[in-house]
Amino acid sequence: MMKISVLILLLVLSPLHASANSSAPLYGIEFPPYNTAVADSGCDGKLLGEEEELARRTPSLKLHMNHRSAADAAAGRTRKDSFLDSAKKDVIRIDTMRTRQVALSGGRAAASSSPRRALSERLVATVESGVAIGSGEYLVDVYVGTPPRRFQMIMDTGSDLNWLQCAPCLDCFEQRGPVFDPAASTSYRNVTCGDKRCGLVSPPTAPRACRSARSDPCPYFYWYGDQSNTTGDLALEAFTVNLTAAGASRRVDGVAFGCGHWNRGLFHGAAGLLGLGRGPLSFASQLRNVYGHAFSYCLVDHGSAVGSKIVFGDDNVLLAHPQLNYTAFAPATTDSADTFYYVRLKGILVGEEVLNISPGTLGVAKDGSGGTIIDSGTTLSYFPEPAYQVIRQAFIERMEKTYPLIADFPVLSPCYNVSGVENVEVPEFSLLFTDAAVWDFPAENYFIRLEPEIMCLAVLGTPRSAMSIIGNYQQQNFHVLYDLQNNRLGFAPRRCAEV
DSSP: OOOOOOOOOOOOOOOOOOOOOEEEEOEEEOOOOSSSBBBBSSSSSSSSSOEEEEEEHHOOOEEEEEEEEHHHHTTTHHHHHHHHHHHHHHHHHOOOOOOHHHTTSEEEEOOOOOOOOOOOEEEEEEEEEGGGGGGGSSSEEEEEETEEEEEEEEEEETTTEEEEEEESSBBBBOOOOBBBBBGGGGTTTHHHHHHTGGGGGGOOSSOOOOOOOTTTTEEEEEETTEEEEEEEEEEEEEEEEEETTTOEEEEEEEEEEEEEEESOOTTOOOOOOEOOOOSSTTTHHHHHHOSSSEEEEEEOTTTTTTTTTESSOOHHHTTTTTTOOOEEOOOSHHHHHHHHHOOOOEEEEETEEEEOOOOOOOHHHHTBBOEEOOOOSOSSSOOHHHHHHHHHHHHHHHHTTTTTTTTSSSSSEEEEETTTTSSSSOOEEEETTSSSOOEEGGGTTEEEEEEEEEEEEEEOTTTTTTOOOEEHHTTTTTTEEETTTTTTTEEEEOOOOOO
C-alpha cells in the first residue's frame, strides 16, 4: 500500500469467484479442516481447543493473491504508461519507508517474538494481481465480520496494521464494493483505550482523552507517505476463510484491525491493507501461534491471469525443493527492523562478476538508515544511487555492442532497442549476501519489455535514501519463505502459476 508499488501495474486480475454466504466455499484463505480460533487476549492470539489432538493433523492454509493490471488494458493504458506511473508511486513509498526508518530507529523496544508451540498445519490462500484496480501490488480476498463479507486487501510485508475502510466513512477514497459496516456485524467490538494493544498503534495528532479505560475506544493513526494515511478505531473482528475441502469454512476470532473512518491515498479501489510485517499487530504475527513462525508466497509473473498463493505455516513441497536457498535475516535492533524484513546484502554481480561497490553503501549506518529489505509492496528493485550507477554502467558496458542504447528514455535506464529480436540475451544478475548465499535471477525479473521494440533495466536508484529494496517484480516466479523461527529468508525458483 503505500508501500506504493513501485512501478508496474501490469498483471491481469484473475476472475474473482466467491459468495459471501458462509455456507458456500469462500474464495480467499483456506484453513485446515478443524475448528480453531484465535483468542483476543493477546496480539499473537492463543489456540483454543485440544492442542494434542490438533497437533497430529497436517492440513494447509493458503491465501490466493492477485496482481492488479487488467484495468490498464481496459482503459487503453500501455505497459510503458503503467510502469512509469508505478515508478512515481514507488518514490512516495520509499520516501515513507525512509522517514519511518529514521523516526523509529530510536523508538520503543521491539516486542518479544519468542517461539511458542504451534501446530504443524498450513494455511494457504490465493493472492491476485492488483492490475484490475490500477496498481502493481498484490491483493488478497478476506471475509470479515458475522455474517462474513468479502473484501479485497492489499498484501504488504512492509506494514504491520491490518485495516479496512469503515462506515461511517467520513473522508474515504473510492473503493470497489461497499465499505465494512461494523453495525452489520455481530462479532465486531472496539479495542478500548486501556487495552495493552492500544499502545501498539500511534494515536491521531489530536488524540482523544482516555476517560474510561474499559469503555472508550482506541483511536489510531497510520501514515504511509504523501497524503496517504488511515485514521479510525482499533477493533477486533472475525476473519472467515475457506477450507481446502469444498463447502467448508473456518473463522479466526478476535483479529485486531483498524476500522478506518478517515482514509486518504493511492489505494486504487482496494478495501484496505493486510499487514504482513514483523510487528505484533500484523496478520502474520496474529496467526503465528496457530500456524507457526513461517509464511511463504509465490508471485506469478506480471501479466499472468493466474492467481498466486500465500501459505501460512510450513510448506512441505517448498521445504523439499532441491534449489531452496537461505540467507539470514539481519538482527532486529530497532522498531523499523521490527516491521521490515532486513537481509544482509554484501555485493551485486553482473555477468558473474562482483561489482566494485563499497561495502558501506549496502550496509546499515550507525543511525539505523540504509540496509536491504525484501518487500512485496514495492514493484521494482532499488539500490542506493552510488550502487545503482555502478549497476547501470556495468550493463551498458556489457551490452553496448549487442543492442542500440536508447537515450533519454524517461525514468528507466539503460533502455535498448530490441526491434525484431525475439530471444533477447542479457548479462546475468545476482545478489550476494554476507553468509555467501547467492540469489540468481532470470532475465525477465530484472529487464522489462515495455514495448515490442523497447527493453529497460527494471532497477533504479533509491530516491533520497540509502535503503535497498528487493521488490515484487524481481521476486516473481520464486517461492519466497519467511522463516522467523530460524531467522532466515528462503527462496527457490518455481513456476508460480503451477503452485
